[in-house]
Amino acid sequence: MKFCSQCGSAVTARIPDGDDRVRFVCDSCDVIHYENPRVIVGCVPIYEDRILLCKRAIAPREGSWTLPAGFMENGETSVQGAARETWEEARAKVEQQQLYRLFDVPGINQVYMFYRAVVINGECGVGPESSEVGLFKEEDIPWDNIAFPVIYHALKEYLSDRRKEEYPIRVSSINR
Amino acid sequence: MKFCSQCGSAVTARIPDGDDRVRFVCDSCDVIHYENPRVIVGCVPIYEDRILLCKRAIAPREGSWTLPAGFMENGETSVQGAARETWEEARAKVEQQQLYRLFDVPGINQVYMFYRAVVINGECGVGPESSEVGLFKEEDIPWDNIAFPVIYHALKEYLSDRRKEEYPIRVSSINR
Numbered sequence: 201m202k203f204c205s206q207c208g209s210a211v212t213a214r215i216p217d218g219d220d221r222v223r224f225v226c227d228s229c230d231v232i233h234y235e236n237p238r239v240i241v242g243c244v245p246i247y248e249d250r251i252l253l254c255k256r257a258i259a260p261r262e263g264s265w266t267l268p269a270g271f272m273e274n275g276e277t278s279v280q281g282a283a284r285e286t287w288e289e290a291r292a293k294v295e296q297q298q299l300y301r302l303f304d305v306p307g308i309n310q311v312y313m314f315y316r317a318v319v320i321n322g323e324c325g326v327g328p329e330s331s332e333v334g335l336f337k338e339e340d341i342p343w344d345n346i347a348f349p350v351i352y353h354a355l356k357e358y359l360s361d362r363r364k365e366e367y368p369i370r371v372s373s374i375n376r
Numbered sequence: 377m378k379f380c381s382q383c384g385s386a387v388t389a390r391i392p393d394g395d396d397r398v399r400f401v402c403d404s405c406d407v408i409h410y411e412n413p414r415v416i417v418g419c420v421p422i423y424e425d426r427i428l429l430c431k432r433a434i435a436p437r438e439g440s441w442t443l444p445a446g447f448m449e450n451g452e453t454s455v456q457g458a459a460r461e462t463w464e465e466a467r468a469k470v471e472q473q474q475l476y477r478l479f480d481v482p483g484i485n486q487v488y489m490f491y492r493a494v495v496i497n498g499e500c501g502v503g504p505e506s507s508e509v510g511l512f513k514e515e516d517i518p519w520d521n522i523a524f525p526v527i528y529h530a531l532k533e534y535l536s537d538r539r540k541e542e543y544p545i546r547v548s549s550i551n552r
Contacts, residue, residue, distance in 0.1 A: 237450055279549075306453050313478075
């Protein structure tokens with residue numbers, strides 16, 4: 201950040217009075233520009249014994265496989281955002297969404313929220329950010345080409361939980 | 377937002393190519409300025425049969441009672457942020473943090489994450505954003521002066537869960 205989004209003056213990076221962190225501050229109009237973590241919402245979309253995965257058509261990690269997920273938008277809930285991303289990336293409508301897995305990724309200022317969900321009628325397709333979309337049995341998951349550690353962990357945990365038929369909500373921190 | 381934080385030019389509110397939402401876009405340097413929900417992290421801090429509450433010394437809702445909570449910061453995890461806020465607002469150190477309650481508040485673009493936690497030695501004090509801090513038994517909670525609906529719901533649910541000695545992680549949407 202170089203300029204104040206309110207008045208257009210140059211900003212300064214300094215600790216504001218009464219604060220203990222460096223922020224971008226506008227010395228012209230006195231606005232403090234806070235920067236905070238973003239929320240990534242997504243689904244672990246299931247149909248029968250298969251998991252929906254998308255091959256990324258965009259950077260980062262173009263060509264690798266991921267669960268449908270993306271930045272939560274203003275004005276929506278996390279469950280709505282997770283369903284929206286699943287539609288946008290995999291043209292799948294979901295139901296029975298249940299909060300399943302949270303990851304803190306402090307190194308890149310992100311919080312992931314994954315919902316387990318059922319793909320209605322098993323229908324899916326290729327959204328604009330994907331080059332392929334498919335429903336994978338456990339033995340067919342492309343483990344050597346998973347986009348991000350959070351995706352790898354969520355998939356491994358889901359498969360383990362499925363064997364026990366118990367799906368506890370977990371939260372942990374991960375570095376990417 | 378009126379000016380581009382990268383180059384200082386005036387921004388335009390329009391739907392960028394390939395998008396479906398209005399964003400602030402800089403037509404001079406082509407940066408899209410995304411705005412996303414913020415995460416509020418906090419604790420339900422417990423000591424024996426009592427719950428720690430803080431009387432707000434700042435707007436909004438100055439003079440009302442709240443659980444310690446505030447904006448998650450870049451570079452921290454949600455559990456670290458919840459502990460940090462509990463220290464800043466109530467000078468209490470916590471342990472045994474367990475994810476407990478998530479609220480989506482889409483009307484104000486916020487996601488709340490509350491952790492249950494134990495106040496070490498029951499020690500607390502008045503931080504700079506509080507005018508009073510105390511550990512309250514159920515019958516002493518100031519129900520008619522709770523700061524926000526999310527706080528009211530989290531407290532009521534905690535007390536109900538405590539009677540059953542079961543603390544399921546819940547997520548729901550609320551309007552403030």
